[in-house]
Amino acid sequence: MAANNYRHALFCAIVTLIISFPILGFNLEAKGVNIELTGAKTSTIVAVILAAVAVFVFQAYRDSFMGLLGKLPKLNPLAGREPMEQSKRVKLESWVLTGIVVLALFWPFVVSRGSVDLATLVLIYIMLALGLNVVVGLAGLLDLGYVAFYAVGAYTFALLSQYTGISFWMALPIGALLAGLTGMILGFPVLRLRGDYLAIVTLGFGEIIRILLNNWTTLTGGPNGIGGIPEPTLFGMEFGRRIKEEGNTSFHETFGIAYSGEHKVIFLYLIALVLAVITALIIRRFMRMPVGRAWEALREDEIAARSLGLSRTAVKLSAFTIGAFFAGFAGTVFASKQGFISPESFVFLESAIILAIVVLGGMGSQLGVILAAIAVTILPELAREFSEYRMLIFGAAMVLMMVWRPQGLLPMRRIHITLNKQG
Amino acid sequence: MLEVKNLSMRFGGLLAVDGVSLDVQEREIVSIIGPNGAGKTTVFNCMSGFYKPSGGKIIFEGKEVQGIPDYKISRLGMVRTFQHVRLFTQMTVVENLLVAQHRHLNTNMLAGLFGTPNYKEREQSALDRAAYWLERVGLLDLSNRDAGNLAYGQQRRLEIARCMVTEPKLLMLDEPAAGLNPAETKELNQLIVSLKEDYNVSVVLIEHDMSLVMDISDRINVINQGRPLASGTPEEIRHNDDVIKAYLGEA
Ligand SMILES: Nc1ncnc2c1ncn2[C@@H]1O[C@H](COP(=O)(O)OP(=O)(O)OP(=O)(O)O)[C@@H](O)[C@H]1O
Numbered sequence: 173m174a175a176n177n178y179r180h181a182l183f184c185a186i187v188t189l190i191i192s193f194p195i196l197g198f199n200l201e202a203k204g205v206n207i208e209l210t211g212a213k214t215s216t217i218v219a220v221i222l223a224a225v226a227v228f229v230f231q232a233y234r235d236s237f238m239g240l241l242g243k244l245p246k247l248n249p250l251a252g253r254e255p256m257e258q259s260k261r262v263k264l265e266s267w268v269l270t271g272i273v274v275l276a277l278f279w280p281f282v283v284s285r286g287s288v289d290l291a292t293l294v295l296i297y298i299m300l301a302l303g304l305n306v307v308v309g310l311a312g313l314l315d316l317g318y319v320a321f322y323a324v325g326a327y328t329f330a331l332l333s334q335y336t337g338i339s340f341w342m343a344l345p346i347g348a349l350l351a352g353l354t355g356m357i358l359g360f361p362v363l364r365l366r367g368d369y370l371a372i373v374t375l376g377f378g379e380i381i382r383i384l385l386n387n388w389t390t391l392t393g394g395p396n397g398i399g400g401i402p403e404p405t406l407f408g409m410e411f412g413r414r415i416k417e418e419g420n421t422s423f424h425e426t427f428g429i430a431y432s433g434e435h436k437v438i439f440l441y442l443i444a445l446v447l448a449v450i451t452a453l454i455i456r457r458f459m460r461m462p463v464g465r466a467w468e469a470l471r472e473d474e475i476a477a478r479s480l481g482l483s484r485t486a487v488k489l490s491a492f493t494i495g496a497f498f499a500g501f502a503g504t505v506f507a508s509k510q511g512f513i514s515p516e517s518f519v520f521l522e523s524a525i526i527l528a529i530v531v532l533g534g535m536g537s538q539l540g541v542i543l544a545a546i547a548v549t550i551l552p553e554l555a556r557e558f559s560e561y562r563m564l565i566f567g568a569a570m571v572l573m574m575v576w577r578p579q580g581l582l583p584m585r586r587i588h589i590t591l592n593k594q595g
Numbered sequence: 596m597l598e599v600k601n602l603s604m605r606f607g608g609l610l611a612v613d614g615v616s617l618d619v620q621e622r623e624i625v626s627i628i629g630p631n632g633a634g635k636t637t638v639f640n641c642m643s644g645f646y647k648p649s650g651g652k653i654i655f656e657g658k659e660v661q662g663i664p665d666y667k668i669s670r671l672g673m674v675r676t677f678q679h680v681r682l683f684t685q686m687t688v689v690e691n692l693l694v695a696q697h698r699h700l701n702t703n704m705l706a707g708l709f710g711t712p713n714y715k716e717r718e719q720s721a722l723d724r725a726a727y728w729l730e731r732v733g734l735l736d737l738s739n740r741d742a743g744n745l746a747y748g749q750q751r752r753l754e755i756a757r758c759m760v761t762e763p764k765l766l767m768l769d770e771p772a773a774g775l776n777p778a779e780t781k782e783l784n785q786l787i788v789s790l791k792e793d794y795n796v797s798v799v800l801i802e803h804d805m806s807l808v809m810d811i812s813d814r815i816n817v818i819n820q821g822r823p824l825a826s827g828t829p830e831e832i833r834h835n836d837d838v839i840k841a842y843l844g845e846a
């Protein structure tokens with residue numbers, strides 16, 4: 173047993189050396205026209221060796237480390253508490269949520285423009301994650317190409333505005349519906365697939381859509397993207413300094429206030445907030461409806477679900493369609509916020525981040541997903557100095573979470589249903 | 596109401612079911628018995644639409660149903676339980692029963708989003724039906740537990756309740772007594788008889804517990820290695836030499 177442990181630890185340490193030494197231990201240096209291979213500084217080499225030692229120690233005493241990690245939840249102040257009474261908890265939760273939304277309504281007026289901009293991005297990610305939560309968390313369909321529907325929403329608005337001059341408010345439902353339709357169409361071929369196979373095929377679909385956008389230069393402008401996407405208007409009032417569209421008025425002139433670039437940012441933030449709240453409420457409602465229960469039943473046991481009369485086709489397609497619909501929503505807002513989009517914004521990494529948000533938050537749990545969306549978007553911004561290590565920290569956080577709280581930050585709680593005793 | 600004629604099912608080179616026939620009348624309990632691997636579950640899988648039989652006919656209420664997809668079969672009023680309990684383990688007990696009533700609910704998404712009167716009414720009657728059956732199988736107090744946390748016997752009863760809320764005409768039970776203690780088996784015995792007497796449901800039962808089978812069956816079909824061996828009343832089966840040799844004697 174012990175010998176086995178050490179052998180395994182030694183193996184891991186050697187692998188660490190093999191991987192990190194060539195990458196960190198050598199430098200390419202430009203000397204005139206030639207490039208020369210030089211050894212790295214001693215400190216780097218020492219660091220690599222130390223890392224290998226650390227890996228060895230960790231692997232050799234892995235069980236005791238993991239045991240310690242298992243004790244961590246005891247440090248959690250909430251762990252030992254009595255579960256709150258059902259009715260009280262529900263009331264508290266709805267108060268807290270209303271409070272957060274009210275706060276969120278007012279805070280853009282007191283913070284900087286940059287923060288509001290970031291908050292808008294957070295809200296877009298919340299919408300995306302809530303939508304993907306339907307597909308992955310509730311219906312249990314591992315979708316790695318979710319970003320495709322986000323792209324469909326964004327490109328719908330961009331293209332329609334370019335060719336027909338459509339406004340944000342018109343594009344919003346069209347973008348969402350088209351994304352939903354795409355979700356349904358892409359859902360058909362993968363109906364029979366589950367788990368890994370489904371993940372691979374959806375990953376492929378996501379890439380196909382991105383590559384299509386990249387290469388169909390005549391329509392989408394390819395890698396150059398599409399610019400000049402209009403901002404939302406408020407009852408025909410524009411937020412720019414000068415009016416772009418005939419017949420519109422401008423916000424600052426109508427209200428007789430000085431022009432400020434902040435109005436636009438705040439307005440976009442408020443739109444994103446309202447849409448995110450609507451998304452959350454609608455999906456929350458779905459979860460308590462027959463369709464939501466059918467999603468979960470299919471995730472739990474497909475054979476039993478079918479034996480009770482649920483059609484796999486209808487249930488899976490509805491999950492794909494509704495998830496994609498909200499991604500389209502988010503995409504339209506994103507296009508409007510950026511004013512410019514290109515296939516760069518819809519790479520696989522985006523899908524991975526949204527999926528990470530859902531998993532970190534706790535599959536199926538809305539509050540958890542919202543918190544995780546905030547954390548995953550804001551933390552990298554706060555730790556700008558470490559931005560090179562962003563992915564590393566991200567990966568470490570994921571591994572730690574999987575060990576410590578595999579069910580996510582706030583695992584989904586079942587809805588309590590009170591029954592009336594029947595005669 | 597149900598007639599199975601000459602059913603056969605082939606898996607590659609293996610003829611798992613070969614020429615099995617079966618008929619079930621209204622308000623009747625018909626058992627299928629046979630040694631392990633005889634093909635009993637495979638017969639159920641064909642009847643419930645999980646497999647498309649290689650040959651033969653299944654006629655339910657005058658309509659040929661062989662090869663119809665599983666979810667449509669259950670909508671016709673033929674539902675089954677599984678040899679290994681299949682619950683939606685992470686959903687609560689009530690939710691399990693609500694999923695089963697999908698067909699009785701208003702599944703229009705807009706109706707649900709806006710909570711139309713029709714939607715609410717149907718949702719309420721589904722809840723009441725769930726409450727009724729939970730009470731009936733003694734699980735009402737556990738209605739908000741996760742189904743996966745129930746004791747084994749409770750899970751078995753929940754699975755039957757989940758079938759009953761769909762208001763079936765024919766219930767197929769695959770070894771419902773497996774893993775139950777004698778007291779639980781006795782309760783199950785009474786429950787199955789009551790399903791027939793009080794709710795007019797026909798039951799097809801696969802079971803290894805001979806005393807249960809002999810006690811409640813109206814008729815029994817014996818199959819051995821996929822082939823029908825005998826059929827008749829419990830009394831006839833008890834004294835059938837072939838059966839004693841092939842099955843009872845070995846036990
Ligand atoms: N999907 C399948 N593919 C291949 N062979 C199968 C399949 N399902 C069942 N079989 C085979 O068919 C035969 C009958 O199996 P079945 O499960 O119907 O037996 P059973 O009578 O229900 O037995 P038990 O009493 O153990 O439940 C077995 O030999 C089994 O291995």
Ligand SMILES: [Mg+2]
Pocket residue numbers: 635636637678
């Ligand atoms: Mg069997």
